[in-house]
Amino acid sequence: MPDLNPAQFAAVTIIDGPVLVIAGAGSGKTRVIEYRVLHLVQNKISPESILLLTFTRRAAREMLERAGRHDSRCKNVEGGTFHSFAFKTLKRYGKIIGLSGAFTILDEGDAEEAIHRCCAKLGFFEKKERFPRKDTLRNVISISINKGISIGRVLEKEFPHFLQYTSDIENLREEYVKYKIDKNYLDYDDLLIYLRLLLENEEVRNRLSQKYQFIMVDEYQDTNKLQGDITCLLAERHRNVMVVGDDAQCIYGFRGASHENIMEFPKKFPECKIIKLEENYRSTQSILDLANSVLENVKNKYSKCLVSARKKTGEKPYLLFFKNAHDEAEWVASKIKELRDEGVFLSHQAVLFRSAYISIPLQAELSKRNIPYQVFGGLKFYETAHVKDVIAHLKVITNPRDELAWNRVLMLVEGIGLKTCERILEEIMVYANSDDVIAKVFQTYVAKRDRYAEGLAKLKDALKLGHNKDLNVGEQFEIVLKYYKPILQDKFDDWHLRLNDLETLRQIAMRYESLEQLLADFAIEPPEKGVWMVEPSVPEEEKPLTLSTIHSAKGLEWEVVFIIGLIDGVLPVSFALNDDDEIEEEHRLFYVGITRAKNNLFLSLYHEGIRGGINQFNKISRFVDVPNVLSKLEQKGAPDGKIKSVVTYKQAEKVAPTPIYDKKSLLRKVIEFFK
DNA sequence: CCGCGGAGTGTTTTT
DNA sequence: CACTCCGCGG
Numbered sequence: 001m002p003d004l005n006p007a008q009f010a011a012v013t014i015i016d017g018p019v020l021v022i023a024g025a026g027s028g029k030t031r032v033i034e035y036r037v038l039h040l041v042q043n044k045i046s047p048e049s050i051l052l053l054t055f056t057r058r059a060a061r062e063m064l065e066r067a068g069r070h071d072s073r074c075k076n077v078e079g080g081t082f083h084s085f086a087f088k089t090l091k092r093y094g095k096i097i098g099l100s101g102a103f104t105i106l107d108e109g110d111a112e113e114a115i116h117r118c119c120a121k122l123g124f125f126e127k128k129e130r131f132p133r134k135d136t137l138r139n140v141i142s143i144s145i146n147k148g149i150s151i152g153r154v155l156e157k158e159f160p161h162f163l164q165y166t167s168d169i170e171n172l173r174e175e176y177v178k179y180k181i182d183k184n185y186l187d188y189d190d191l192l193i194y195l196r197l198l199l200e201n202e203e204v205r206n207r208l209s210q211k212y213q214f215i216m217v218d219e220y221q222d223t224n225k226l227q228g229d230i231t232c233l234l235a236e237r238h239r240n241v242m243v244v245g246d247d248a249q250c251i252y253g254f255r256g257a258s259h260e261n262i263m264e265f266p267k268k269f270p271e272c273k274i275i276k277l278e279e280n281y282r283s284t285q286s287i288l289d290l291a292n293s294v295l296e297n298v299k300n301k302y303s304k305c306l307v308s309a310r311k312k313t314g315e316k317p318y319l320l321f322f323k324n325a326h327d328e329a330e331w332v333a334s335k336i337k338e339l340r341d342e343g344v345f346l347s348h349q350a351v352l353f354r355s356a357y358i359s360i361p362l363q364a365e366l367s368k369r370n371i372p373y374q375v376f377g378g379l380k381f382y383e384t385a386h387v388k389d390v391i392a393h394l395k396v397i398t399n400p401r402d403e404l405a406w407n408r409v410l411m412l413v414e415g416i417g418l419k420t421c422e423r424i425l426e427e428i429m430v431y432a433n434s435d436d437v438i439a440k441v442f443q444t445y446v447a448k449r450d451r452y453a454e455g456l457a458k459l460k461d462a463l464k465l466g467h468n469k470d471l472n473v474g475e476q477f478e479i480v481l482k483y484y485k486p487i488l489q490d491k492f493d494d495w496h497l498r499l500n501d502l503e504t505l506r507q508i509a510m511r512y513e514s515l516e517q518l519l520a521d522f523a524i525e526p527p528e529k530g531v532w533m534v535e536p537s538v539p540e541e542e543k544p545l546t547l548s549t550i551h552s553a554k555g556l557e558w559e560v561v562f563i564i565g566l567i568d569g570v571l572p573v574s575f576a577l578n579d580d581d582e583i584e585e586e587h588r589l590f591y592v593g594i595t596r597a598k599n600n601l602f603l604s605l606y607h608e609g610i611r612g613g614i615n616q617f618n619k620i621s622r623f624v625d626v627p628n629v630l631s632k633l634e635q636k637g638a639p640d641g642k643i644k645s646v647v648t649y650k651q652a653e654k655v656a657p658t659p660i661y662d663k664k665s666l667l668r669k670v671i672e673f674f675k
Numbered sequence: 676c677c678g679c680g681g682a683g684t685g686t687t688t689t690t
Numbered sequence: 691c692a693c694t695c696c697g698c699g700g
Contacts, residue, residue, distance in 0.1 A: 056689075081690065083690050084690090107690090108690090133695085134694095135694095254688065255690080355686095357687095377689080378687095415677075420677085451677090524690080525690095549687090549689095551689070552688085573687055574686090576687090677699105678700090679699085680697095680698090682695090683694090683696100684694080684695095
């Protein structure tokens with residue numbers, strides 16, 4: 001066992017019973033999980049009976065890899081995100097609750113398409129007034145599920161202008177559920193819903209409790225109600241459950257996460273032991289001083305006061321002002337290079353930001369200087385149109401009953417529009433296997449010599465070829481790509497860039513044994529752009545720099561961290577400004593960003609902003625522009641040593657009158673009024 | 676009935 | 691500014 005402080009040691013060596021670990025940033029939480037897994041395995045507990053659930057794919061990967069390094073048996077520990085665990089479990093036991101084993105996962109885009117179809121079925125688009133768009137509808141339904149509140153409540157809070165459609169959306173939700181059950185589709189939320197439903201069955205619950213004797217959940221503060229329920233159901237019988245979290249780092253409220261699960265845990269498991277990890281092993285005291293000041297300013301107090309266990313005070317974090325985004329990017333890029341020349345590996349540095357678009361000027365600058373980097377978060381490569389197009393073809397080859405995939409494939413054929421597509425689709429759905437579809441449906445349509453006959457003939461040939469059982473996944477992929485390439489070139493001006501993506505995708509596909517496996521992984525654990533290119537064998541000094549959204553950086557650490565774009569309206573993001581809870585979440589997000597740094601931290605912003613074609617002066621983030629925070633920072637480059645304050649976003653009233661109603665009672669009042 | 680072009684809309688974070 | 695939706699011409 002390595003050096004562990006008493007609290008860590010206690011957490012690592014508890015074997016039985018429920019445990020709640022409250023772990024401040026950098027307090028060695030990952031180490032605790034890593035060594036607890038090891039400790040369990042070394043105490044004759046079969047690794048297969050340990051279940052480690054995390055919130056993001058990255059965290060899951062990292063945790064298991066670390067534990068596996070000490071004892072290869074740890075690699076057999078069952079681990080992953082709640083969603084991937086749900087997927088595996090439902091594949092296996094789904095039949096019990098009436099799910100077929102051959103379901104398809106819908107990503108957000110697919111789900112929107114499905115909702116669109118349901119809307120059409122219900123005739124919502126024939127209304128005179130504007131009906132909400134499909135992405136809004138999906139969002140409303142998803143929030144209501146993840147937060148466990150009614151459609152009406154969601155609309156009140158997020159889209160009050162659509163309140164009139166409350167009952168329509170309720171009907172839509174039902175229709176959408178029906179549609180998915182009928183077509184064997186599950187969206188991300190369904191994975192959790194049906195897993196919980198499955199666990200409510202006593203027999204299944206017992207069987208799974210039997211299999212997973214030890215449950216561990218990381219980042220518990222970022223789990224939502226459903227995930228909390230799932231955790232409790234899994235552990236209800238044997239009660240061997242350890243949850244680890246930090247309420248100050250809850251940053252997924254928009255997905256229904258709430259620190260309530262942490263608060264509720266001792267109530268659900270009254271016999272639980274609570275262990276607090278408060279000593280910070282990651283950062284220098286200067287960085288922690290800043291972090292603590294930031295936390296002080298968050299309205300809801302969190303008890304954490306991190307103290308560095310490291311001897312070093314370290315350099316004061318910097319706060320840098322730039323004229324425009326380009327200047328900022330230039331400076332950051334050259335500083336990164338400078339640090340690398342001083343011996344800090346690129347892989348030990350990271351640039352963090354609130355939103356992906358903030359990093360675009362920097363990406364350009366890094367490319368110009370040949371600094372290798374990988375980007376996490378933001379625009380997802382697997383959700384781009386060209387990737388989805390190709391995947392749809394693969395889906396059709398795998399499962400000829402996938403209506404949404406067919407829809408996408410057919411709509412790409414020259415001369416086929418909405419109506420023709422519907423007609424062909426109806427016929428396709430009659431048949432259960434691809435051979436029949438090709439022989440019966442396609443044959444007749446091609447024979448008709450309509451304007452789309454040529455396109456369909458090409459598709460038919462490609463599908464026929466692709467369906468050959470003797471081919472490996474790479475070869476199947478190539479057939480699809482060959483068919484799709486002319487469509488790609490016709491559809492996109494930047495097709496050569498997109499073709500690159502598809503080439504990378506082909507290389508990923510080649511590693512798979514079967515298309516089914518590829519498609520399942522793609523839905524549940526999709527590859528992140530740039531990540532797969534880094535082989536594990538590459539020596540540390542050649543690994544690239546990390547660019548990441550703060551959300552995706554959670555749980556990770558670097559020697560040097562840059563947080564760029566600290567602008568009011570970016571962090572906090574402008575959409576959060578009219579809701580106190582959301583501002584607070586942004587505030588915690590800033591805290592999470594700061595606490596990723598071990599030795600050096602650089603905060604920066606630029607003043608020249610162009611938003612919606614209008615030039616404006618970007619103001620420093622309200623989270624930074626506070627005396628107790630500024631005093632912890634070394635400022636550089638402020639014009640005239642002062643920040644000219646041009647109001648871009650209205651600050652919340654400093655002297656608020658005593659409220660007569662709080663939000664809840666106001667809501668009640670309004671509802672009363674309507675009655 | 677398809678496909679193109681103009682108007683209008685909302686712009687984040689992740690499974 | 692990028693994407694979606696709608697209306698019109700072919």
